[in-house]
Amino acid sequence: xxxxxxxxxxxxxxxxxxxxxxxxxxxxxxxxxxxxxxxxxxxxxxxxxxxxxxxxxxxxxxxxxxxxxxxxxxxxxxxxxxxxxxxxxxxxxxxxxxxxxxxxxxxxxxxxxxxxxxxxxxxxxxxxxxxxxxxxxxxxxxxxxxxxxxxxxxxxxxxxxxxxxxxxxxxxxxxxxxxxxxxxxxxxxxxxxxxxxxxxxxxxxxxxxxxxxxxxxxxxxxxxxxxxxxxxxxxxxxxxxxxxxxxxxxxxxxxxxxxxxxxxxxxxxxxxxxxxxxxxxxxxxxxxxxxxxxxxxxxxxxxxxxxxxxxxxxxxxxxxxxxxxxxxxxxxxxxxxxxxxxxxxxxxxxxxxxxxxxxxxxxxxxxxxxxxxxxxxxxxxxxxxxxxxxxxxxxxxxxxxxxxxxxxxxxxxxxxxxxxxxxxxxxxxxxxxxxxxxxxxxxxxxxxxxxxxxxxxxxxxxxxxxxxxxxxxxxxxxxx
Ligand SMILES: *Cc1c(COP(=O)(O)O)cnc(C)c1O
Numbered sequence: 001x002x003x004x005x006x007x008x009x010x011x012x013x014x015x016x017x018x019x020x021x022x023x024x025x026x027x028x029x030x031x032x033x034x035x036x037x038x039x040x041x042x043x044x045x046x047x048x049x050x051x052x053x054x055x056x057x058x059x060x061x062x063x064x065x066x067x068x069x070x071x072x073x074x075x076x077x078x079x080x081x082x083x084x085x086x087x088x089x090x091x092x093x094x095x096x097x098x099x100x101x102x103x104x105x106x107x108x109x110x111x112x113x114x115x116x117x118x119x120x121x122x123x124x125x126x127x128x129x130x131x132x133x134x135x136x137x138x139x140x141x142x143x144x145x146x147x148x149x150x151x152x153x154x155x156x157x158x159x160x161x162x163x164x165x166x167x168x169x170x171x172x173x174x175x176x177x178x179x180x181x182x183x184x185x186x187x188x189x190x191x192x193x194x195x196x197x198x199x200x201x202x203x204x205x206x207x208x209x210x211x212x213x214x215x216x217x218x219x220x221x222x223x224x225x226x227x228x229x230x231x232x233x234x235x236x237x238x239x240x241x242x243x244x245x246x247x248x249x250x251x252x253x254x255x256x257x258x259x260x261x262x263x264x265x266x267x268x269x270x271x272x273x274x275x276x277x278x279x280x281x282x283x284x285x286x287x288x289x290x291x292x293x294x295x296x297x298x299x300x301x302x303x304x305x306x307x308x309x310x311x312x313x314x315x316x317x318x319x320x321x322x323x324x325x326x327x328x329x330x331x332x333x334x335x336x337x338x339x340x341x342x343x344x345x346x347x348x349x350x351x352x353x354x355x356x357x358x359x360x361x362x363x364x365x366x367x368x369x370x371x372x373x374x375x376x377x378x379x380x381x382x383x384x385x386x387x388x389x390x391x392x393x394x395x396x397x398x399x400x401x402x403x404x405x406x407x408x409x410x411x412x413x414x415x416x417x418x419x420x421x422x423x424x425x426x427x428x429x430x431x432x433x434x435x436x437x438x439x440x441x442x443x444x445x446x447x448x449x450x451x452x453x454x455x456x457x458x459x460x461x462x463x464x465x466x467x468x469x470x471x472x473x474x475x476x477x478x479x480x
Contacts, residue, residue: 004457005058007474012045018052062457064401065274070427072357074376074404074416075167075215077245077267078274080423082337085270085330094329098321102306109305112298112322115332116282122343123241123261124254125284129294130323135242137318138262138281139173139209144315145260145285145292146207146236147177152313155234157206163192164410165214167240179206186410190214190369193222194229201233207259211240213247215408215416216369217354217376227257236260242281244268245421246351246375249344259286265324268346269331280327294318349421350375353428357419360432364439368411375420381413386442388413390449394441397455398434 047055065071071078088094096105116128132138143160150156160174161184171181184200186192192210208230212220220226227237239253239261245268247253253261265280266273273279285293291313298307335343351374358367358377365379381388392402392415404416419428442449453459 004062005055008045008047008052008055009474011047011051011055014046016046016048016051018047018049066272069399069401070419070423070431071401072403072417072419072431073401074217074378074418075243075407076404077243077264077375077418077420078401079245079270079420081270081272081330082334084337085333086272088333089326089329094326103304106304108325109298109307111329111332112325113300113305115328115335116298118332118335119263119282119284122248122252123263123284124252125258125261126254126287127290127293128282128284129297129318130280130282130328131294131296131317131319132262132281132283133319133324134279135167135240135262135264135267135281136169136173137279138264138283139169139238139240140176141281141294141315141318142238142260142262142283142285143174143177143179143207143209144318145283145289146238147179148292148313148315149236149289150206157204157235159202159204160206160238161197161200161208163196163208163210163214165190165192165216165218165408166209166211167215167242168407170209170211170240174207174209186214186216189371190216190218190410191220191222191371192226194225197226197229201229201235203234205230205233205235207236207238209238209240211243212253213243213374213376216371216378216411217246217373217416217418218369218371219246219374223256223258231257241284242267243375245346248347250347254284254286260284260289265327265331270334271327271330278324278327280324280331282323296322298322346421347375350419353419353421353423354417356425356428357417357432360428361417361435364436365415376416376418378408378411379415379417380411381415384413384439384442385446386449388415390446390452391415391435391438391442393460394438394449394452395434396453398438400431400434 066078066080094108096108102109112130116130119128129141132141158180159182160179161182162170163186164183165186174181182200184196187196210220212223214220230237236259237257239258241253241261242264244263248268260283262281262283265271265282271278292315294317295311295314296307296309298305354373354375354377358373361379366382368380388405392405395402406414407416408414
């Protein structure tokens with residue numbers, strides 16, 4: 001069992017020293033105003049070097065990561081990211097000042113241009129901006145382009161339709177872009193077809209934002225008919241493509257009638273992104289939206305590359321400089337490692353793995369939406385003697401990061417499992433076996449699950465209190 005490491009403050013003893021510094025051989029020059037200097041020494045812990053090393057090692061071991069174990073967080077694509085990409089992103093040759101003259105950073109500009117070309121080819125869309133710093137930022141950027149397009153057409157509209165199976169960021173982005181949002185209910189199969197769309201399709205509708213595959217992990221099979229109906233109504237189709245790893249190299253959204261979409265480089269194209277960053281959410285558009293793409297834009301010019309900063313019809317800048325350059329480097333490295341012939345295997349393996357987990361757990365858990373799964377599968381806790389939360393907490397005791405829970409909202413006690421393409425059959429078999437054990441425990445001793453986790457350094461938290469009143473500082477004499 002893991003325990004919390006002893007805090008360095010508790011190990012501190014007067015006079016212990018961890019480092020030896022030489023006497024200064026230069027005159028002392030206070031860098032700050034003497035008025036501002038501390039008059040008394042702070043009560044810093046006094047420790048030996050080995051104690052400090054062990055302290056930080058112990059803290060590091062409390063972290064859970066994709067490098068430490070299986071992490072089937074649905075909708076997040078927490079997959080293994082090849083270390084070669086990290087190495088390339090750290091390459092000294094690529095680090096450049098953002099104001100460097102363009103003739104000195106042609107290689108960096110080429111990286112931007114080449115990723116854009118890859119994305120155009122993979123999505124069938126006419127152009128991309130690599131500027132947005134996350135998926136939600138991409139949604140916002142895309143909706144600003146929709147807005148400007150409709151305004152220039154002299155047909156500004158007020159409403160954006162969003163299915164109840166969409167990702168939660170969609171309504172927020174549409175709202176921030178100035179639209180009213182209307183939720184539309186999915187069919188019993190968990191998708192949006194003409195029957196669901198038609199009653200809402202008024203002249204006020206600027207766009208429909210459709211997550212595809214949706215958050216049930218189901219492909220929106222009526223998307224082409226939906227696109228046609230929207231276009232006939234003068235409305236646009238926004239596709240949330242954060243789940244592109246389910247389609248990569250197999251389906252091109254541009255061929256389905258999508259006008260604008262964002263993709264998440266940090267999910268689909270390998271950047272470690274736990275803990276809130278870094279991300280990158282490029283937005284692709286069909287030809288009619290090209291004039292509105294944000295600046296700056298890199299373009300091929302003869303044998304080299306230059307950058308367009310001014311473009312009167314562009315929506316303008318959405319981010320300083322050129323976007324999250326090192327996430328872009330990782331994405332290009334990932335695509336070049338796979339090569340054109342292997343890109344499609346990302347989707348094939350992601351879908352295969354999700355369906356393997358689905359088949360093996362189908363008999364044990366309720367599956368409310370039975371349409372074919374793509375990259376993730378969503379079970380419900382209906383009929384179980386415990387709640388989804390209890391199962392998630394018990395997974396921690398077995399050293400597995402829980403899947404996404406209670407999302408999407410249309411599934412009771414949702415357990416949203418995304419194994420990703422980078423896990424082996426052996427890892428999935430281990431996970432399935434642990435799930436089997438936990439579900440047996442749930443029947444035999446449900447209280448055990450309600451008390452879980454029992455083997456982790458910290459037991460079950462009051463998550464509301466932890467979020468509202470976080471204790472982020474240790475104070476002498478106070479216990480954690
Ligand atoms: C993750 C995700 C987003 C949001 O992306 P961020 O980079 O977290 O802003 C949007 N839609 C879907 C379907 C996602 O999975």
